[in-house]
Amino acid sequence: MLTRVRRWGPGLLLISPSLLLLGVFVYGLIGWTIKVSMSDRHTAAESDGFVGLSNYVDLFTNDINGRFLHSLRNLLIFTVVFLLGTMLLGLLWAFLLERGVRAEGLFRTVYLFPMAVSFVASGVVWRWLMNSGQGDDAGGLNAIFGQLNLGFLQNPWWTDPEWGMVAMAVPAIWQLSGYVMALFLAGFRGIPAELREAAAVDGASTFQLYRRVLFPQLTPVALSALIIVGHMSMKMFDLIMSVSGAQWLTEVPAVYVWQTLLTSDYAKASAISVILLLLVALVIVPYLVQTMRTERRS
Template sequence: MGKRIKRWGPGLLLISPSLVVLAVFVYGLIAWTVKVSMSDEHDALGSKGFVGLKNYTDLFTNDINDRFTHSLKNLLIFTVVFVVGTMVLGLLWAFLLDRGVRAEGVFRTVYLFPMAVSFVASGVVWRWLMNSNTGDDAGGLNWIFGELHLGFLQNSWWTNPDWGMAAMAMPAIWQLSGYVMALFLAGFRGIPQELREAAVMDGTSTFQLYRHVIFPQLTPVALSALIIVGHMSMKMFDLIMSVSGAQWLTEVPAVYVWQALLTSDYAKAAAIAVLLLLFVAVLIVPYLVHTTRAERRS
């Protein structure tokens, strides 16, 4: 026992401040949020007692106008369009750069630049670009389409009640496709050149080379990009608030939490926050388990 303490003691002492901060400000606050979510603290007067899972069940069965399920539907549409868009564009750009282009550094910089812009700043710009006015009052993209005599492309963008959340994903796709491109490009460049040359020596075509040799090697990168982009979409707040503000058409759970806090409904806000945490955990935990097992096997 003494040898183990001597062996692990200095290391634990070194990281103990980080462990304390993590325990208090991450896991401690998560535990506090769970506690509040099981209370009846629906106003500024404080909690009067423990109600168990009632706040969670009310979100699905007793929420006014099914507001929470509506926000989940919006989040699902936003996430699907956002994830598919960033993955497809990121892979396409990385593939084109991997094939070799002149001034590759310039293209990499152009693709990565949007990532350096905050969601609030890009949201303000995209709010103007996605102006829903058409005809003589058109602005943003609708004005550009009108000037190009492509008026049939003018539409209401995020204000459309049917597919407005799909349009809302456009700014996020623009902002993060370059990041996904960087991940895939690193994956392309990490494949040994000898592997490519061996496949060519065996008579494989370019299509077969990418289909059977290179793309399968990118599976870990694709999974990592999917996890990162997916969990970012689930907690999207600043972009949506910058583009549309707090509106029924574009409300997602993160915006619902903010509005619940404005009305001092802390129990409801905490319940939604815990559900969001569970949704993210469902996405991330299997990936972490898979990565840990892969590292142990290697």
């Protein structure tokens, strides 16, 4: 008995601080948030009346102007465009670099650099670029389009009531495509040369080589990229705050939490946070399960 304790005791003792901190500050607080989300604490006043799931039901059925559903819709558009954009651009760039362009190192750095900029800083710049003024009042990209006699390209960017979130995804794509490129490039480099040689010997065309041999090998990389970009997208806050500020047009759940919290509606803010957590978990948990399985197999 004592010997067994001696075996795992020191190890447990060493990780116990981080276990405790995680337990209290992550899982404990998640539990606390769930508790608040089921209370009627809608003002600064202390009140812990239990109301079950009614805050959640209210969000979906009883929110003024259907505000929460609106924020979910915005998030959906943003996420779809953001994912498609980064995956396509990332794959394209990785493909080009993999084909062996000159000065690959330079291009890699150029494409990867935007990721080093914080969303807040790039958001401020993109706020200027995506100035919605047109014609004589044009600024930013619209002004450039005007000067190039490409006036038909001028558009209201993120202020478009229906598709503004597509424009909002542009800066995000600009920032993270390089990162996805790096992932794909590593994926390409990880494919053994023998496979290419074997394909060449079998007489595969370049298209067939990519379609049948190389791309299938990239599936795990693509999945990782999707998960990483996807969960960033769900939690998007700083970019939107610095491009448009908190307002109806571009509101996503994370911004809504912030707005609600500022008005001391703790129960509602917690309920939105929990839904956001579930959304992210929906993406991440299957990924973790899958990773654990592959690790156990190897």
